[in-house]
Amino acid sequence: MFLKFCIIAFAVCLSISLSEGAPRSGTTINFAIIADLDKKSISKKNDNNYKSIVKLGELYKVADKYSFSMKDEHHEVFTKYAYKGRGAELSEFLVYKWKLYTFDDKSGIVFKLKNNADLVPWVILANGDGDQVDGFKAEWATTKGDKMYVGSTGISWSDSTGKLNSNSLWIKEIDQDGKVLSLNWKQYYDKMKSVMKIPNGFIWHEAVNWSKLKNQWVLLPRKCSELPFDTNTEETIGCNKIIIASENFQIVRSIRIKGKSIDPAAGFSSFKFLPESDDQILIALKTIEKNGKTATYLTVIDITGRVLMPDKIINEDKFEGIVLLKNTEGFLKRKE
Template sequence: MSSNNSDHQNEEEEAKGTKSKSGDSFSPRHSHTFIGSTFAIWSLIFLLFAAFASLQYYLPKAASSCLCPAAEFGRLTAQRAYNDSSFGNPKILPDGRIEYELAVVSDLDHDSKMEDRKETWRSFFRRGRLIFSPDIPSVQVQWAKDKQDNTLYSQLSSGGRAMELSELCVYDGHLLTVDDRTGVVYRMDNFKDMVPWVLLNDGPGNATKGFKGEWMSVRHNLLYVGGLGKEWTSVTGEFINYNPMYVKVINPYGEVLHVDWTKQYKALRGKIGIDFPGYMIHESGQWSDIHKKWFFLPRRASNDTYSETEDEHMGTNLLLIADEDFEHIQVRHIGPPGDGFRGFSAFQFLPNTEDDIIVAIKSEERGGKPIASYLFVFRLSDGHVLLDDQKFDGPYKFEGIVVY
């Protein structure tokens, strides 16, 4: 009995000790420790939220100021080879002339909306042949006469408008075009099927409005899509934003960098003494891997404040050539200035000419309506004109060209 009583007494003492220790965990000293730990956890959560918000704010800015988009995309583009195969196959004729194929695409503005098909918009796609005589040199162009223009269709629209196609470009083995109304970059399969590939947002990429893409070029296996290159203003010239002065850089996977080109565009117009509220409008730009330079044929330029009415006759005959950093810019005048109603809307280097022959389109508008488009070919090295404003059939505004 004494042994059992002793054991029972020991159990009671151990139980009291356990209760005492358990009670100690809720002592004021431990309570302060608990409160301190809770504060530390909430502080950490706050810092994480602050860091996330900071990334959301500063990351687009860092991307927009990146001078090396190729490095940004390097990890992904290295996963597969870029398809740089020739889109076409120029033929050497028995007399030494070279025969190319070419195609142009239209921007019909409001007329792109079809009346006989519900929620459908269109653009015209015209094909032909360009025959180049390198010895003379001279150029002949023959448009396909055996059939009408191909009509391209889409049901993707913005604000009731769509298929206002601005450019043609071969990228990663595909023929691409861009709708300057919706911001959609299409892949054109079999010269007729419009497959949406990338949607470009306006400005730094955080806008709900589509990007007004006007020109496309390939540099370091990346696709550059540029806008008007001027401040977005009201119809009477009041400043609204810098969104058209961004350039979209796209890799073969369809990923987009929104790059601020305000400095570059201002450098181009500044070379001929234009500053805001004056302006320069770009609808054509190309990078040359051979010359390692950017080339621009501005559509319009003026030292005066933008006016929708006066802008129609501000066409230029300017050629601007810039190095990679836009530190050194050359200015040339190609052909006569004319009356200002015609301006460059697209151009391409003729393949296999060391980027010395440029095939360009001029378009003309009066009273807000397209009047005509013209094919213009010249030699870069001396400005010699090989084909002077050959008029396209039809009162259409062609704004994209590809030669292959």
């Protein structure tokens, strides 16, 4: 009897020890981010080369808690293509037709990452209606159906002569063969301002995705204000809103993100839906450009505005594109 009691007691203690001491199971999601280095993109070794930086990270989920880590190393990607001495200022990261693409907001070039390591020009996006001499300021990109959609900031502004520039109100529809169709989104951008009750203000867009599962657009603005756009003050403005819209923007909702941002000037530059979240949970980059300094933060939120991981610093450079990866083995390793 005593021996039986000891065996039972040992089994109970072992069970308690294992349940308390073993790490809880969780989920790991690989991601990569790509930088817009602005004028720092000019290579110090070769003035005719322009570079961006790609960094890898891992997002961890245990129960309902999120955390992340970044790999120490970084990878440089190069191009010789530029516009007016500026190039490789890359503003988004997107998988389309099983290939990885990124977008230069100076030249309007859509680059394919050959072997996930070299920038290869695929399509050049002309500004505005597609009949302009300069490149499209590409700031966001998503897939919808079998097409790629690329958009800009969604604001109009007046130049030094007072002439109105509305090129950023257009978006680009691109098919798998690289055929480009320019679409005017002015009515959609105006509808969002109306819903947010800032008809005379502005909303600056850099993070837009189409949800196939929900059949809706999800937009995380970088900046929003009830005042007209002003280059003298826009650096101090962020936005804490989520916009959800039906396919043709007939129904548009604005949702306030709960909690405070790490900096009022921080705004969204890119996001992706987390897998197995029913397109309800988003991993997002937030960036700051203020007084000549930049920073990038990572956050996790859901589409109701609940913050699941508050803003956490990634880097003092500006990273404006994020992509989720199933496997990072061999990623950014050039094939000989």
